[in-house]
Amino acid sequence: MRSSRSLYSLRAIRQSSFTNSSRSLRNAPVARIAPVQTLRHSSSTPNTNTNKTSTSPPPTPPNSSVDPTEVTHFNALASSWWDPHGPSRLLHLMNPLRHTFISRCLNGTPHTSKAPSALPTENKLRYLDIGCGGGIFAESAARLPTTASVTAIDPTPSVLAIAESHKRRDPTLTSPGRLTYLNTSIEHLPIPQKPQEDAYDIVSVFEVLEHVSAPGPFLEMAMKQVKPGGWLVMSTIARTWTSWLVTNVMAEDVLGIVPKGTHEWSKYVNEAELRAWFLERGWGRIGNEMRAQGVMYIPGFGWKEVSGSEEWGNYFFAVRRPVEQ
């Protein structure tokens, strides 16, 4: 990676690597609600219509979390997804840290007798990966010996085709039920009726929050998929002066290459906003059941955990569903 990109957020790197597609994306008319508002006052109910067709893109419901321009953007990225030196290299390099973070969440939570469903170590884990892309995280989760199954969903058909094709390269992943890809969005996924049994131990939302139209309703739908005592794990980027300077001031005000007010930057979510939002809904109230970890890419050294950097850069965030909820 070129060192000039070191201080930029991952999001910024992705955009600069794909100037063309990013531009068309920025020029597209996109209706958007400011994330803070959405998070605080969201009242929209998720669409529970389960119209699942696995190959064609699902019809986008009026209140869908899927931003159609994002789908176009990731279609353009699809072919290079698994190239170790391609534009997704930083995501590949970040992936091991996600597992370190999840392990810390699981190990840091005492499995009390009051919480029979709270991820006993002898039971293998069920994962739901929302916005799986080419399957970087989904594949790695499915390979872990502690994993029972991984269900991975993404609304972009071409990236999912890449994921399916790459999965065939590893016999461990093709064993029945180990890793299932669904070309769908979260609102088309059936809501578990008996969360103790059919919900997921770990629901992951990696580098997705900054791509959805309305994070509030999106997260509420994701929460319904989490087993009581299970974890919702995500990663995103804080809205910071660095990312604002690069994407808003430079691109819009100074250079004027992008119409004012169309920027992705406003989709970024800050750690404190997430924290407050989950607390309001009764999640993560006990001790270490809500965690954050800032991570930074340092050229020559790779991704490093940098405590405190969750306030201004890339970060992981995890919250545990209360056992009794």
Place this chain on the structure above:
Amino acid sequence: MPPRFQLGAHRGVSPTNFIIRCRVRPQRRFASSSTETPEIYDVVCVGGGPAGLSLLAGLKASPATNGLKVALIEGQDLQKNRLQKDASLESFSNRCSSLTPASVKNLQEIGAWRHVHASRVQPYQEMQVWDGVSDARISFDWESARTPFIPRKPNQPTTIAYMIENANTTTALLSRLEELGGVDIFSATKVDSIELGTDTQQLDMSSWPIVSLSNGKTLAARLLVGADGANSPVRTFAGIPSRGFDYNRHGVVASLQLTGPGWGGLEHKIAYQRFLPTGPIAMLPLPGNMATLVWSTTPERAAILKSLSSNDFVAMVNAAFRLSTTDLEYLHTLSSGQEEEIAWREKHTPTNERSLPQRVSSVQAGTVASFPLRMRHADTYTGERVALVGDAAHTIHPLAGQGLNQGQGDAAALFRTISHAVSTGQDIGSTLALESYNEERYAENNAMLGVCDKLHRLYSVESGPLVGLRSLGLRAVDAVGPLKGFFMGRAAGGA
């Protein structure tokens, strides 16, 4: 880096004698081969030398990685080459190595060190190195290497390195593997071919190496480890070039009996190395009165030495530590009668016997052998689903005794890389997962290869200002304790 002692990782020949039919250009195999469906393995290690065995023992000894399905393929019969339990202490293999404390620590960590025949291992506490042209000398021991006025720490090591037969190391590693279990060992089995798999409807194995064995079995490898020596068929399969040159030198080895246990007695063993313009000659201590010889010299002189009678050979070894380079040059022109000639010349050459290795009294029958010295370095240690360790990745001049230790360092680093990949769900054969192994080892090995190469070149010079300069450098390092300590620490494999 000071000149260190020779190991005799005399692995001039590849440990596994393969029938090489590997295809350099990966080709897809269609219905051409009618063999059974390959059995799928996580790690297939080709070559049962110290590096390969050390890697497998590490993988099986660790809870994080012992669930991996692992196979070992070795062309020779592993059981036949084992060191016998009742082996005599009067007889030693001519293939010995100097294990650094770092290598020994690694062998301890993977649980193999307690399986070695301890009575056949000789730690040494001091090294004497001198210039055959100018007689400038440097001595290494932890006592003289310390900083003045700072008292010696109780945990400071006294051992510089451990002399051990290669067979002892591999036998210990095999015993450890048997104790751990879970490795499918194909011994006395050759690799017939390595080809890439095919893309079928269900599975795309086109990135997986498929190894066909002489017993008819085929193995598919998530990660194929080339621990298969300097002529590595795995490296050829991966299309990784290996660059370097031949030194036009041979290493003459032999197991020797000395007139005593050494000037320091049994408790303080000393290794000796004299740099001659044709190459260094080293005498390394073994238990009791035994020692092992590694004499780097021209192929012509090596041939003469190997043709000599026992008495003449013994006389030549004694002379090589004592007589002038002019005398030695003359002695190599005789086809026999060196013993008498040397006896006469030594009378006229004043020596301080206590600064030289004790005299050789006899050479163990059948142990005089030689191997060509080479320098090779693979362009990279990793490819898709391929990793190289040990001599498959690098071949070094033996003057610093680092060859086998580098292989142990490779094995330990590759184990760490695999372990991290497994715990984070990475495909252990992917180039991304293997990157850290290459990063950790390449630069370090390259530096060591370079230093040893430069030392060889520096001491090949017979006259002129370089001789003065190198002698000055040697004396300077010898005079400054902390500087010497730094060199010794690096040579010991520590930080």
